Amino acid sequence: MPTAAFTTLGCKVNQYETQRILDDFEERGFTITEIDSPADVYVINTCSVTQSAERKSRHTVRRLARQNPQAVVVMTGCYGEMAKIKGETVEEATLIVPNHEKMRTLEHLLQAFPRFVRELADAPQVRPPRPAGRTRATIKIEDGCNVFCSFCSIPYTRRVMYSRPAAEALAEAQRLAERGYREIVITGVLVGAYGAETGSGGLDLGGLLRRLARVPGIERVRLSSIEPTQVTESLLDAFAEEPKLCNHLHIPLQSGDSGVLRRMNRPYDQAFYLRLCERAYRRLPDLAITSDIMVGFPGEDRAAFENTLKVAREVGFARVHLFRYSPRPGTPAASFTDAVPDEEKEARSQELAAVCRETQQRYIARFLGRVMPVLVEEKEREGGLLAGYTENYIRVLFTGGSHLVGTVAPIELQEPTANGARGEALNSYQPEADMIPLTLVTGKAMRQ
Numbered sequence: 001m002p003t004a005a006f007t008t009l010g011c012k013v014n015q016y017e018t019q020r021i022l023d024d025f026e027e028r029g030f031t032i033t034e035i036d037s038p039a040d041v042y043v044i045n046t047c048s049v050t051q052s053a054e055r056k057s058r059h060t061v062r063r064l065a066r067q068n069p070q071a072v073v074v075m076t077g078c079y080g081e082m083a084k085i086k087g088e089t090v091e092e093a094t095l096i097v098p099n100h101e102k103m104r105t106l107e108h109l110l111q112a113f114p115r116f117v118r119e120l121a122d123a124p125q126v127r128p129p130r131p132a133g134r135t136r137a138t139i140k141i142e143d144g145c146n147v148f149c150s151f152c153s154i155p156y157t158r159r160v161m162y163s164r165p166a167a168e169a170l171a172e173a174q175r176l177a178e179r180g181y182r183e184i185v186i187t188g189v190l191v192g193a194y195g196a197e198t199g200s201g202g203l204d205l206g207g208l209l210r211r212l213a214r215v216p217g218i219e220r221v222r223l224s225s226i227e228p229t230q231v232t233e234s235l236l237d238a239f240a241e242e243p244k245l246c247n248h249l250h251i252p253l254q255s256g257d258s259g260v261l262r263r264m265n266r267p268y269d270q271a272f273y274l275r276l277c278e279r280a281y282r283r284l285p286d287l288a289i290t291s292d293i294m295v296g297f298p299g300e301d302r303a304a305f306e307n308t309l310k311v312a313r314e315v316g317f318a319r320v321h322l323f324r325y326s327p328r329p330g331t332p333a334a335s336f337t338d339a340v341p342d343e344e345k346e347a348r349s350q351e352l353a354a355v356c357r358e359t360q361q362r363y364i365a366r367f368l369g370r371v372m373p374v375l376v377e378e379k380e381r382e383g384g385l386l387a388g389y390t391e392n393y394i395r396v397l398f399t400g401g402s403h404l405v406g407t408v409a410p411i412e413l414q415e416p417t418a419n420g421a422r423g424e425a426l427n428s429y430q431p432e433a434d435m436i437p438l439t440l441v442t443g444k445a446m447r448q
Helices: 012-028 051-067 078-086 098-114 115-119 168-179 206-211 232-239 258-264 272-282 303-315 343-367
Strands: 003-008 041-046 072-077 138-142 183-188 220-223 246-249 288-295 321-326 370-380 384-388 395-398 406-417 420-425
Touching: 003 012, 003 051, 012 098, 012 138, 012 183, 041 051, 041 078, 041 098, 051 072, 051 078, 072 078, 072 370, 078 098, 098 115, 098 168, 138 168, 168 183, 168 206, 183 206, 206 232, 206 246, 220 246, 220 420, 232 272, 258 272, 258 303, 272 303, 288 303, 288 343, 303 343, 321 343, 343 406, 370 395, 395 406
Parallel strands: 003 041, 041 072, 138 183, 183 220, 246 288, 288 321, 395 420
Antiparallel strands: 370 384, 370 406, 384 395, 406 420
């Protein structure tokens, strides 16, 4: 049987899409192998969010072409679209699948290379069982962005606004639950835009999250990144009222300076963001707010950067994805002339990272001594400790047997680590139980 290998650059949406493409190949009869192994087909789902992402995308295509010169190298994703816009060619890519056709990658491959149809004629078309130890899966419910931030190329590479019908998302959640997944992560390019006007069938985001939380077997529903202006009162109501919605919101800040936000074409200012976080904490006292922050946007002077430091301290982010501005061809910001020097970007990155490490440690310290339900995801390769996450996204390490992977265990958080906490399983935990429902795990951190 022909073999195929897959790799993803970029966001959770890309990761989800790669998994769906991989499933298509697997069900059609391809043998799935690791990306560093010889394969007949390599599929690279690329990213163009930064210059570094584009460079990695090109490098990955070229490396895999060298790895097996006889292989078909398939490139799809946002860099494929951006390369077309910029007039760039990646000659090592045997087949380029347009971003809007990404979910039909297998069809494109079989049409372009009919020899695979012949080779697959006798292949079983049965999905293999889920690998042991997998506990979290992603469901994409939305595609497309129409915000047009001045620094971002995504609206040019993902043009069509689309909300997945709620019935499809619920059916996928049910299938994942039947395969043993306990947590689902809901994602989209502009996930807060989910709604009836673009195809949901009637539900808005909050309504869909409530329905997903009621799927038998699903113990947690986690929301991926959502824009500040799309965190509505009805969405906060859903989080406050539905215990299975994880106590975690990822709300991109980008900059804490109102002037920089205007130049970014972000539809809010510093005061709006701070009020939003205050309102969210008031409704959900143990909420983890994580964020994306950019440093070095054109025109960001020291005073503007100080405003970003101020917001980071005031909000008390539980975790931050920090990155330096790089111009995206074709975006308005690419023509701005007041660039911040690279050495200054690096210095500000280090300074902001230190502040965010402090806020993360302060957030984690609030939960030391508490018993928290931890979804156990893996046994670490180094050290052999079990690792998993609380619902509010604290990574916890503790001693235990591999039979606990895939269960929700009550863990007392005892001391901080560099990016989370060390803990200890309660003596009352019954290891022979396959799953303890979250509603049965007691502790101060649990919502009723």
